[in-house]
Amino acid sequence: MLTINIIGAGRLGKTLAKLAQQSGRYRIGAVLCRSLTAAQQACAFIGGGEPCDSLQALPAANLTLLAVPDGAIASVAAELAASGGLAAGSVAFHASGVGEAALLAPLAAQGVLCASLHPAFSFAEPARAVQGFAGTRCALEGDAAAFPSLQDFANAIGGVPFALAPGGKAAYHAALSIASNYLVTLHDLASRVAAQAGMTDEVAAAVLGGLMRQTLENTLTLGPQLALTGPIARGDAGTVAKHRAVLSTQDDALYCALGQATARLAATRLDASVQAGLQRVLQPALKA
């Protein structure tokens, strides 16, 4: 059985540790938080592990998870390396979405195999997260020599591992942010514009919700090219101009930026003059 130490047993650390413990394939070694009380509470939740109060006191382990907040990963790794470090050939990993394995450089310099494993999951509450984690995609990045161990770990906790291209972490996280956060921003924009039409919140939620769900299913199933409908896909510059006329300056800027990207998406089905007309009507400076 492999041993894993947990440095930072918050929402993610507690969840992954409990899943690892439940898998029967890992023994939780030391659990370290900022306070011993937090480490004790984490061990009670995990159902395993030994509370630990300093990096120097960490016992040997096959894997070490640094599940501290992103801003603390580099300093904890440096402190860990300076306080005796980890065994060469063991695996150290963090779980940041955007931070690279390079945050663990002081450990890598000591021969530790360093990587990041980012589960695309929201760990709002550990008990709920443990129940819902199965099937979560886990992005691996860093030293490829660490990947076999981390693929095993991800599989053991119910995740589905996949590797990112070297240097791909920022693009990976940008993609997730666009897919998740900007979808919410679009919903907010559409709701505000719907209110201008005199639609109540209840009606707007039903109309926009139905359309958004249907469109999301279409684009996920058919792909963006085939899923795209509407005035820009039809090359209807007149309708675009009518939309722009009722939008606030701020909303119009967003409408134009998205409209130009949508026109590029629709370009293959529109002839050159129609494309040029759309680009003209979508220039922010042209607002009436």
Ligand SMILES: NC(=O)c1ccc[n+]([C@@H]2O[C@H](COP(=O)([O-])OP(=O)(O)OC[C@H]3O[C@@H](n4cnc5c(N)ncnc54)[C@H](OP(=O)(O)O)[C@@H]3O)[C@@H](O)[C@H]2O)c1
């Ligand atoms: N939450 C999510 O949905 C999510 C999703 C994907 C990835 N992640 C990543 O997971 C990592 C942890 O995030 P989280 O949400 O689990 O954070 P969190 O709930 O705030 O927990 C952070 C833990 O780190 C401990 N800690 C902070 N500074 C420390 C230090 N210097 N030394 C030792 N322990 C320290 C804290 O100790 P105390 O308990 O004593 O305060 C706490 O247990 C981050 O890299 C984050 O990007 C999180």
